[in-house]
Amino acid sequence: MANSRYEYVKQYEQDATLLPGCFIVVRVDGKGFTKFSELHGFEKPNDKRALDLMDRCACEVLREFSDVRMGYGVSDEYSFVLAPSTALYGRRTSKIVSVLTSFFTASYVRWWGEHMGADAPLRATPAFDGRAVCYPNAATLRDYLSWRQADCHINNQYNTPYWCLVKSGATPSEAQRTLAGSDAGFKNELLFSRFGINYNELPEQFRKGSVVVRARERFVAKVREDGTAVERERGRVAVLHADIIGDAFWTERPETLAP
Amino acid sequence: MANSRYEYVKQYEQDATLLPGCFIVVRVDGKGFTKFSELHGFEKPNDKRALDLMDRCACEVLREFSDVRMGYGVSDEYSFVLAPSTALYGRRTSKIVSVLTSFFTASYVRWWGEHMGADAPLRATPAFDGRAVCYPNAATLRDYLSWRQADCHINNQYNTPYWCLVKSGATPSEAQRTLAGSDAGFKNELLFSRFGINYNELPEQFRKGSVVVRARERFVAKVREDGTAVERERGRVAVLHADIIGDAFWTERPETLAP
Amino acid sequence: MANSRYEYVKQYEQDATLLPGCFIVVRVDGKGFTKFSELHGFEKPNDKRALDLMDRCACEVLREFSDVRMGYGVSDEYSFVLAPSTALYGRRTSKIVSVLTSFFTASYVRWWGEHMGADAPLRATPAFDGRAVCYPNAATLRDYLSWRQADCHINNQYNTPYWCLVKSGATPSEAQRTLAGSDAGFKNELLFSRFGINYNELPEQFRKGSVVVRARERFVAKVREDGTAVERERGRVAVLHADIIGDAFWTERPETLAP
């Protein structure tokens, strides 16, 4: 059976590529996670186990794909930054998006039990969508990441009092009305006066999201006969809950924004 | 914290779409599965458990996405056919590719244990790549699927004697030399004379791959007071190992190629 | 001076292609032609010289590019239909769009004097934009062309009484008010009662636009010694002002819609 007769169909494959010289951001985002999180009884507004699972998956991504420089995650989404110089899969859009999203998803299911615990078995099949976006320089890349972290902050500042109100007996629409149009000061005051919560003392993971980076760490590689230590440096994937809108984070990690 | 300052970065998102009026094929393909299958001791050249797991994931895809008309799978790849009229995710390429690939992957990990058995725990994170291709009419779509099934046939006809030779003591290069340039008749004769295997009696799943379809079936919805049955029809996802190169399969299922 | 050092920039060229197996329509459209037509004193609502010039350019396009099967023009736009099987410029979008638009434009300037006459010298540089669209089958291609011809009809039915009113002293806004929301019957009646014009007797070029086709014509290639004629067939580019919404046009020219 000759296959050549049908092979012409390969011509229909149009492999779009991502512009060289640009940072590539791949963002994965939970599909229908409102329903998925309810089905599995996620704590509202933040479920530490579920966030840790997301962070774990992001760490796995950085360990698997050396061209991924960092990740930033909040709620059920994670953004991964690839180097402008990356030649991963010839910069083909579908390949990069699908493989990263697939690997992230597989990790999510694989490590579910370890993070969610025995009382929360997986009862539905999770899925993530993925997309790739090019940012031509460090300034726009940082603005992208600032956008996601600002979004994390805005959402959390709203969701925290919202769920306090609902848990204390308000209906969803009552809670919405109470918070509608209010500023951060009002929300923080409400949290403190009615629920005894100091917003700024909430875990940084909730307020700032998660940053996954390749940390350089020194370690004792061996000890010489004379008892002195031979130190070496190695890369290690680490999760931070740091501010990435200001300059400090970037000043300490210039390699993240290198060409 | 106003987020509007950073929101301009959304302009960098370029959402390519798939041409309307065309069949869309999404093909997922195992990433590095040669190594993955060795690590998990897959039977060579075909591991029925692993193929059943692939088929199971494809069934899950058809149950989850009503716009997927059928699937065709062989080895570690599966192709899914979407209707020309589908408006799924506004026909955005990345969204369709990533969500289907992600859902397929999650199913693969979720149902691994059920199909692979207790003696083959998951020891690495599987991943699939995905791509979407448009075919403007039924003829090119059928040629695409014929291409995949012909590929299945060609590969299996080679791999079956190859692994017989290797398992009986030949080195990989000796097995390759034995088979190099030979036709189907030679390979079948070798299989039969040396290994007692009649190629045409091997399981159809190995020789033809798997077709996942929505079968229509009649069932007794209720029984009337007078004892007569009320029959209704329902769709049910079914796995076949049928020839899809010839016309018969399509003549029986005209709705699969409808606009 | 070695050039290799800079040649890497070629990687930045991303050549998008048009899906194989689809009809390609390239539509060119005058840029800023309201102003351009005023500057050159085009007769309103239809300037026969200018329309003839457009038709002439379309004929030149068909003569130059054998893969262009037909053209349809109205006002300052023209659509060209390329065969689904065309391999012109490897189906690269920018190449096809730019070359056809450029050649059309060059023809427009080159043949301006011949059609517009000595009293209308070119006083500004005309430009056209161009785009390419894929239509996966004959039905959608015909609907595209019907869309353009219906547009021609609707615009002309409005513009004819509008300009009659304006030429007879109405202000633009008065003319608009008179016609606002009126149906074809009202407009035709107004044309006839106030201006003595029978809409259906207006030139078909105005009412139906222009179709440029490759007509087959028989001609006497030579005369034999016995006085009988040897007839041959040849293709000739011809301009029609025919209805292309109904079936008749297509039934007579099946090759236009061939794969």
Added chain:
Amino acid sequence: MANSRYEYVKQYEQDATLLPGCFIVVRVDGKGFTKFSELHGFEKPNDKRALDLMDRCACEVLREFSDVRMGYGVSDEYSFVLAPSTALYGRRTSKIVSVLTSFFTASYVRWWGEHMGADAPLRATPAFDGRAVCYPNAATLRDYLSWRQADCHINNQYNTPYWCLVKSGATPSEAQRTLAGSDAGFKNELLFSRFGINYNELPEQFRKGSVVVRARERFVAKVREDGTAVERERGRVAVLHADIIGDAFWTERPETLAP
């Protein structure tokens, strides 16, 4: 006649856009100009009239499109640089490419007579192809332009002795053999010893190509009653034949590379 029935075909239009924040280069390139230049008796290897015509068209482009920052031309091609911040036509690829190419082409035909003279009437319809490429930063943009100017230099250094040899009686293949693999020194020596030509004294337009820029110039806007002049600055499109590979050109015109 309701048009709505056909309007769905607009969905088939897929408007690709050029990534924001990047320099856009639109390059137009003569189609079949080897034949076109022979037909019109262009002087070999450089026809000053034809090059001046190209430069004229480029000037027209800069005057018409304020978002075009500069142009660089050599032989029958011209590259135009658009600002990273340009919002021209919503950065739609086909629109930008087609309109610029069309306008350039129209200018070429329109001003042909003025530059080519009465003894070289236009005898064929010229056409240009066009393409747009994104460069994410000033460094890659400069490398692109250096690539074109290095190409100009390499081609001219070869073509000059080649045509001297051919004009003095060598066949094309003899001339090719003489020059094959030779370095710049050999070619310059051959030019000088056999034809009395000092390569470095050839016109810069031939050796460096043409750069079209917006020059700032001061002019006397009016004279005050006391006799003193009021000076103002204005932009003026100018043609240079300057080196654009080195830094000097860019240091003097920082606005050209601004974001």
